[in-house]
Amino acid sequence: MSAPMNAPGHAAHDDSPVGIYTRxxxxxxxxxxxxxSERxxxxxxxxxxxxxGQVxxxxxxxxxxxxxxxxxxxxEGFVSETGREDEERAARAGSAFVTELRLASARAREARASAAPAHDAGTQTPSHTVRIGGVDMPLGHQDALVPRLNEAYLFTEREDDILQDIVENRRIMLIGHTGSGKTSFIEQVAARTRNGVLRANMNGQTTIGDFxxxxxxxxxxxxxxxxVLPTAMREGYWLIIDELDFAEPSILAVLTAVLEPGGRLLLKERGNEIVEPHPSFRLFATANAAGAMSAYRHLYQGANLLNEAFLDRWRVYLVDYLTPEEETEVLLRTLPALxxxxAQTLAAIAADCRAAFAREDLASAFxxxxxxxxxxxxxRNGDPERAAGPSIYAKVSAEDAALIRSIVRHHLIFDAN
Ligand SMILES: Nc1ncnc2c1ncn2[C@@H]1O[C@H](COP(=O)(O)OP(=O)(O)O)[C@@H](O)[C@H]1O
Ligand SMILES: [Mg+2]
Known part of the structure; x- marks a missing residue:
């Protein structure tokens, strides 16, 4: 407790602190x-x-x-000094568990590494990998269905768990608001690992026949x-089922069978033909309002609640919008002329619009x-208002446009830096 105790200029009464709050x-x-106080x-x-310690x-x-x-x-993130002591005590109590867990985790990692066949000496095809974030990912085979690489795409550290799940062939569901980057994340991993991608959007006309x-x-x-499902399974594509919370029950039923790792598909319509999954086949889903996002179901009209037993067959990751700092980077990388x-002002405007969406002041996501x-x-045109016409205002209701316009004006006036 250094600075506050030395703060100068105290009156001569009992000024021992009742509390100190720091961040x-x-x-x-x-x-x-x-x-x-004296009073x-x-x-x-x-x-x-x-x-x-300047007051x-x-x-x-x-x-x-x-x-x-x-x-x-x-x-605002201030913590009381006594609160900090409590936190430290709690951390020390938990540390025996965490220490043992770290050891167990290191042993499991070693066991995995020695069990994995290094390079198959007998075959002509050495297994090449590419590193994304902190994870080495096997390369697929180049194909017309590999998504286009977006050089400006920003990977963050918190995505390493998802990348490791892809390597381990887990079923991965990304949930989050529309436009938060769920689909593009999978596509950009596929682009870097050269895996072909097929997509099926459930919030449209995808029928069980298409599927x-x-x-x-x-x-x-x-x-x-x-x-699309047997094609991806036979050819070894990555299949992204977009907006799974809008899927018909018959599609969910078919899906359940292939959710197990190595799960096979039974084509009843073809006299019970069995489709074996290609080793490169991966299955992803995205959803707006499932699981932890179900509090936002009213924003996504028609979304179904996916039940817990179904969700338990997936690793479910919550994808949030980029932070203003990350989005600033993406803006600068994508548009170097900014x-x-x-870029900071634009990212702040987007953040304010999203906060308004979460509060239901805006009906449209940003x-x-x-x-x-x-x-x-x-x-291109040097005019933020005119540019907002075709890119924002014309796509939303008049009320939403008015609110977004006021958020934009506020920032354009007050962010002058
Ligand atoms: N990490 C990121 N780096 C760069 N661009 C991103 C990132 N996340 C999202 N984007 C941009 O946002 C757009 C919308 O993301 P998308 O994946 O379509 O959202 P969702 O599937 O969640 O609705 C993408 O096309 C991409 O341009
Ligand atoms: Mg999407």
Whole structure:
């Protein structure tokens, strides 16, 4: 407890602190100090920054006011010094478990590494890999269905678990708001590992026939046409089932059979033909309002609740929008003509619009795609308002357009830096 105790200029009454609330460390350290005031039932609060202990706010408040301040500080990330001690105690108590877990995890990793066949000395095809984030991923075979590489795509560390799941051939479901980057994440991993991708969107006309296959007459002959699922399984493509929470029950039923790793597909329509999964086949789903996102179901009209038994067959990852810092990077990488202050203001506008969407003040989501498109257009015509017409305003209701316009104006006026 260094800085606050040394803060200069205290009156000669009992000024031992009632509490000290800090956030950050080093020169970024910021603190609020609460002590008893000379006046009855009043509290002195002081604020300072850095280790030097210079006080920049020194005022007296009553108990109600103090309680409001305590709440506000907690929201802003301040932690009481005593709270910090409790946290440390809790961490020490948990550490025996965590230490043992780390050892067990290291042993499991070693066992996996020695069990994996290194390079198959007998065959001509050495297994090449490409590193994404912290994970070595096997390369697929180049194919016309490999998605186009987006050089500006930003991978973040928190995605390593998903990448490892792909290597291990787990079934992966990405849930999150529309435009948060669920589909593009899988596509960009596929682009880098050179795996072909097939997509089926469940929020449209995808029928069980499109999905599984159907009989048709061609040149007088009845022929079977594989649907997207058996095609991906036979050819070893990655299949992305988009907006799975809109799928018909018959599709979910077929899917359940192939969810086990190595799960096979039974084509009843073809006299119970069994489709074995190719080793490169991977299955992904995206959803807007399933599981942890179900609180937002009202924003996605018609989305079905996926039951827990079904969800338990997947690893389910929550995908959030990029942070303003990440989105600033993506803007700068995608559109090098932008400057950092411009990109920062645009990212802040997107963040405000998303907050308004989550509060239901806006009915339309604000995707990174929309932001990039708007930025590209304003670079071309030099006019943010005019550029917002075709990229934003014309796509949303009049009420939404009015609110977005006010958010934009606010930032254009006040972010002048
Ligand atoms: N990490 C990222 N790096 C770069 N661009 C991103 C990133 N995440 C999302 N985007 C952009 O956002 C757009 C929308 O993402 P998309 O995957 O279609 O969202 P969703 O499937 O969640 O609706 C993508 O086309 C891409 O341009
Ligand atoms: Mg998508």
């Amino acid at each position: 950050s460390a080093g020169s970024a350290r910021e603190w609020w100090r609460v002590s008893l 009855a039932n009043m509290y002195r609060i002081e604020h300072g920054q850095g280790e030097a 920049d706010v020194d005022t007296v408040v009553d108990l109600d006011n103090l309680e409001a301040k305590l709440l506000k500080w907690r929201r 599984v296959g159907f009989w048709t007459v061609k040149g007088g002959e009845t022929v079977w046409v594989d649907g 400057t950092r202050p411009l 995707s990174t795609r929309r932001l990039l498109d708007w930025a590209e257009l304003m670079l």
